Amino acid sequence: MSALQRLFKFHGGVKPAYNKEASTGLPIAVAPTPTLLVIPLHQSIGGMPRPLVKAGERVLKGQRIGGADGNASSAVHASTSGAVVAVEMRLMPHTSGLSALCVVIEPDGRDEWIARQPFDFRKASPTQTRDYLRDAGVVGLGGAVFPTHLKLNPGKHGKLDTLVLNGAECEPFITCDDVLMRERAETILKGAIIMREMLSARQVLIGIEDNKPEAIAAMEIAAQAANQAAGDLAMQVVSVPTRYPAGGAKQLIRVLTGIEVPHGKRSTDYGVQCFNVGTAYAVYEAIALGQPLISRIVTVAGNVGQARNYEALFGTPMRDLVALCDPLPDSDRVIMGGPMMGLLMPGDEVPVVKATNCVLVGSRKLFPPPPPEMPCIRCGECAKACPADLQPFEMYWFSRAKIFGKAQEYKLFDCIECGCCAYVCPSHIPLVDYYRFAKSEIWAREVDKEAADIARERYEFRLLREEREKQEKAAKLAAKTAAGREKAAAAIAEAAKPAATPEDDTKKALIAAALERAKAQKEQVHPGNVSNLTPEQEAEVTAIEARRAEIREMAKPHLRQDD
Amino acid sequence: MNNSPYFLKPASVQSVMLRVLVALLPGIAAYVWFFGAAILVQIVLASVTALAAEAVMLRLRDKPVMLFLSDGSALVTAWLIALTFPSIAPWWLTVLGTLLAIVVAKHLYGGLGQNPFNPAMVAFALMIVAYPLLMSQWPKVDATDFAGQWEAIFGSRQILDAMTMATPLDALRTVLRDPEQRAMIGGILGSKATFGNVGGRGWEWIATGYFLGGLYLLQQRIITWHMPTAFLATLFVVSGAFALYEPDRFAGPGFQLFTGGAMLAAFFIVTDPVSGATTPRGKLIFAAGVALLTWIIRTFGAYPDGIAFAVLLMNIATPLIDMYTQPPVFGHKDKRGDSP
Numbered sequence: 001m002s003a004l005q006r007l008f009k010f011h012g013g014v015k016p017a018y019n020k021e022a023s024t025g026l027p028i029a030v031a032p033t034p035t036l037l038v039i040p041l042h043q044s045i046g047g048m049p050r051p052l053v054k055a056g057e058r059v060l061k062g063q064r065i066g067g068a069d070g071n072a073s074s075a076v077h078a079s080t081s082g083a084v085v086a087v088e089m090r091l092m093p094h095t096s097g098l099s100a101l102c103v104v105i106e107p108d109g110r111d112e113w114i115a116r117q118p119f120d121f122r123k124a125s126p127t128q129t130r131d132y133l134r135d136a137g138v139v140g141l142g143g144a145v146f147p148t149h150l151k152l153n154p155g156k157h158g159k160l161d162t163l164v165l166n167g168a169e170c171e172p173f174i175t176c177d178d179v180l181m182r183e184r185a186e187t188i189l190k191g192a193i194i195m196r197e198m199l200s201a202r203q204v205l206i207g208i209e210d211n212k213p214e215a216i217a218a219m220e221i222a223a224q225a226a227n228q229a230a231g232d233l234a235m236q237v238v239s240v241p242t243r244y245p246a247g248g249a250k251q252l253i254r255v256l257t258g259i260e261v262p263h264g265k266r267s268t269d270y271g272v273q274c275f276n277v278g279t280a281y282a283v284y285e286a287i288a289l290g291q292p293l294i295s296r297i298v299t300v301a302g303n304v305g306q307a308r309n310y311e312a313l314f315g316t317p318m319r320d321l322v323a324l325c326d327p328l329p330d331s332d333r334v335i336m337g338g339p340m341m342g343l344l345m346p347g348d349e350v351p352v353v354k355a356t357n358c359v360l361v362g363s364r365k366l367f368p369p370p371p372p373e374m375p376c377i378r379c380g381e382c383a384k385a386c387p388a389d390l391q392p393f394e395m396y397w398f399s400r401a402k403i404f405g406k407a408q409e410y411k412l413f414d415c416i417e418c419g420c421c422a423y424v425c426p427s428h429i430p431l432v433d434y435y436r437f438a439k440s441e442i443w444a445r446e447v448d449k450e451a452a453d454i455a456r457e458r459y460e461f462r463l464l465r466e467e468r469e470k471q472e473k474a475a476k477l478a479a480k481t482a483a484g485r486e487k488a489a490a491a492i493a494e495a496a497k498p499a500a501t502p503e504d505d506t507k508k509a510l511i512a513a514a515l516e517r518a519k520a521q522k523e524q525v526h527p528g529n530v531s532n533l534t535p536e537q538e539a540e541v542t543a544i545e546a547r548r549a550e551i552r553e554m555a556k557p558h559l560r561q562d563d
Numbered sequence: 564m565n566n567s568p569y570f571l572k573p574a575s576v577q578s579v580m581l582r583v584l585v586a587l588l589p590g591i592a593a594y595v596w597f598f599g600a601a602i603l604v605q606i607v608l609a610s611v612t613a614l615a616a617e618a619v620m621l622r623l624r625d626k627p628v629m630l631f632l633s634d635g636s637a638l639v640t641a642w643l644i645a646l647t648f649p650s651i652a653p654w655w656l657t658v659l660g661t662l663l664a665i666v667v668a669k670h671l672y673g674g675l676g677q678n679p680f681n682p683a684m685v686a687f688a689l690m691i692v693a694y695p696l697l698m699s700q701w702p703k704v705d706a707t708d709f710a711g712q713w714e715a716i717f718g719s720r721q722i723l724d725a726m727t728m729a730t731p732l733d734a735l736r737t738v739l740r741d742p743e744q745r746a747m748i749g750g751i752l753g754s755k756a757t758f759g760n761v762g763g764r765g766w767e768w769i770a771t772g773y774f775l776g777g778l779y780l781l782q783q784r785i786i787t788w789h790m791p792t793a794f795l796a797t798l799f800v801v802s803g804a805f806a807l808y809e810p811d812r813f814a815g816p817g818f819q820l821f822t823g824g825a826m827l828a829a830f831f832i833v834t835d836p837v838s839g840a841t842t843p844r845g846k847l848i849f850a851a852g853v854a855l856l857t858w859i860i861r862t863f864g865a866y867p868d869g870i871a872f873a874v875l876l877m878n879i880a881t882p883l884i885d886m887y888t889q890p891p892v893f894g895h896k897d898k899r900g901d902s903p
């Protein structure tokens with residue numbers, strides 16, 4: 001059936017050395033439970049889950065320890081049973097070296113589950129199912145960790161044409177999806193069936209790079225069985241040409257369907273949705289077995305004696321996994337992810353999280369420092385390699401010159417940071433670093449702008465207050481000379497009270513209070529003017545608020561649809 | 564430690580430039596065969612001058628000298644200068660041209676990657692304006708007497724008359740200027756002594772050598788097909804159309820393509836990435852523009868070969884061409900420009 005499928009090409013891409021065989025020789029092994037699990041609460045895109053446990057509490061395996069913060073967030077669970085020894089800041093698996101709130105659990109060795117209840121999604125409403133998946137902590141396991149429940153929505157038409165399962169796995173060294181497909185194809189497809197129903201998708205296309213013949217064979221057998229059981233031909237395994245980044249969600253959608261989903265648009269608007277094969281597996285476990293997401297398959301590869309895939313509990317220190325693979329003595333770094341897009345870890349003690357598809361051990365020999373950076377010769381190699389059809393050297397030029405507006409005109413934010421451009425550049429320019437820099441500068445400027453807006457609001461508020469004080473004086477004067485002595489005194493009392501809390505931190509409250517006071521003042525002193533002035537001020541405040549909301553919206557990092 | 568990507572394709576500016584030099588070898592071999600070893604002397608002169616000038620400029624600009632000196636870009640400029648100047652030009656002409664290219668056209672504009680004008684073409688244009696006579700004394704075909712050439716380059720130029728002849732382009736120009744001879748242009752172009760089979764005796768073989776080198780560059784993916792194709796096709800179509808229309812006045816496409824620096828320009832000069840357009844459509848426009856201007860200058864202008872001026876004129880237009888030919892980005896293929 002794959003022969004029938006017409007394939008499309010995406011522009012650019014590169015063919016680095018894949019180095020995948022090293023970790024596919026052995027089957028998936030279960031990594032031993034470590035002596036201490038450090039489980040970060042914030043493991044997905046979206047809101048930071050609130051901690052639900054305190055130090056000293058006993059937790060069961062699968063017990064929710066972090067509750068989703070609103071709908072655009074995803075819960076976090078205890079990976080095994082044990083005692084919570086701390087809820088504290090710990091080093092995160094991120095290049096920044098920042099710490100974040102983690103639940104530290106000392107396993108009790110009993111591995112005692114919570115009561116697991118399958119979830120009958122056919123009886124539940126779609127919203128209930130989505131809420132269930134959110135609370136089961138299911139997120140995209142391809143590395144982007146976008147909450148899955150947010151994507152399991154057919155969108156405005158109520159149905160989709162194509163559900164794409166992403167088994168392309170294009171990054172060198174990483175084989176976690178490959179081995180998962182080889183060993184657990186059937187379960188993946190059971191998850192895909194659930195997803196297909198939730199999305200009312202006509203067909204399911206499973207895209208796998210043609211350098212994984214074993215995975216393709218296994219998935220084909222499972223797909224045939226599933227089609228037979230369903231009496232249709234909805235599931236199709238499609239072997240796609242091996243070319244990095246064929247596994248980028250947008251690139252794979254393009255290859256399989258010819259559709260290009262523009263940056264910032266929902267793919268469901270184009271009738272397709274894309275999930276990683278590991279995510280389908282996790283959906284099945286959550287819905288059919290009642291097991292929240294507490295572990296994943298992690299490839300340990302690179303500068304190690306025996307690369308392998310492990311099923312590791314979230315919170316397992318990366319160094320424990322590395323130790324299982326006899327790292328070579330010259331190892332000098334741990335990278336989370338692959339060599340093209342992976343993140344350099346600040347240390348090897350950081351925990352495995354939902355985004356950890358690979359723990360890549362590096363050395364100077366394996367990943368030598370790049371040769372010295374030369375000027376750009378505008379050779380256009382980068383543009384030839386860019387899968388987003390960008391002109392990387394133009395973006396580089398403007399990012400470097402800090403002309404960020406121009407960089408944005410060249411669609412800086414359409415850049416998926418795949419690294420193809422930097423990979424091919426004969427001048428060895430770390431192009432992606434420049435884009436990261438430009439993007440963060442642009443975000444920072446948005447934040448600065450917001451801060452400036454706040455400062456301006458404060459200033460406007462001070463003007464209001466000064467105005468009010470002037471009027472207080474006038475009122476006093478009026479009180480002395482006129483008969484309405486009591487009225488004026490009341491006005492002063494009224495005005496003095498809120499003035500005692502000028503440094504209130506919620507700006508909205510401040511403005512509202514200022515407005516109130518001004519209003520009260522006006523009423524007291526110039527009753528005749530109230531109807532004129534207040535709407536003006538109100539309009540102004542509303543305008544300020546609207547502007548700020550807009551900026552906040554813009555500054556919110558674009559939720560990536562990549563899975 | 565660096566960020567992702569952690570490994571790079573083994574590519575470098577140096578390897579790009581070295582392959583460009585290799586691609587020039589077949590053309591140079593033909594040059595030596597038909598016109599003697601003088602061209603090798605010129606290549607050495609230009610190379611030494613370019614490297615020395617480059618080193619001095621890098622030192623002055625406080626750049627790592629060895630790193631940039633070894634990138635090979637100065638050598639490419641030097642070789643192109645040597646190949647576009649007459650091979651029996653006096654030594655100082657080549658040296659002066661190369662100095663201007665490296666110091667003014669390259670480093671005063673900011674060095675590698677920053678020059679808006681093609682340095683070799685700047686050198687050619689300045690020299691032909693300043694020394695029109697010296698720049699049009701080309702060696703006679705088959706006059707490969709090296710001692711005489713050496714004498715012409717480094718010593719007195721008295722014996723020059725015996726050695727030089729008009730290039731086919733010059734000859735053509737003279738003919739075109741003279742109404743009486745013009746009527747016989749067909750016959751004159753047919754005279755094999757000057758004009759060879761297609762583009763001028765000897766010259767056509769050099770052009771073939773450049774063409775082979777160009778194919779190598781295409782195969783190595785150092786250049787894309789856009790520029791050579793647009794350049795040669797435009798020259799072919801324009802000259803072909805006019806030759807058909809009035810064969811007595813205009814030289815045909817075969818001659819235009821295989822004479823002068825047309826092949827060199829198609830694969831090695833218009834394709835200079837730094838000063839040329841970079842987008843696919845931009846490359847087509849840029850190269851077609853150079854070809855059109857070249858033909859106009861060759862046919863109507865005051866200088867025999869117009870490639871240098873054509874390239875410089877199009878260099879001015881490069882930023883504009885690039886700006887208006889940006890290819891659509893992913894997901895915006897149908898219409899261009901509006902943000903998501």
Ligand code: SF4
Binds near residue numbers: 383392424425431
């Ligand atoms: S590949 Fe490097 S040198 Fe070439 S155009 Fe791109 S940034 Fe410039």
Ligand code: SF4
Binds near residue numbers: 385414
């Ligand atoms: S990192 Fe960005 S600019 Fe570079 S190739 Fe990838 S998408 Fe294009």
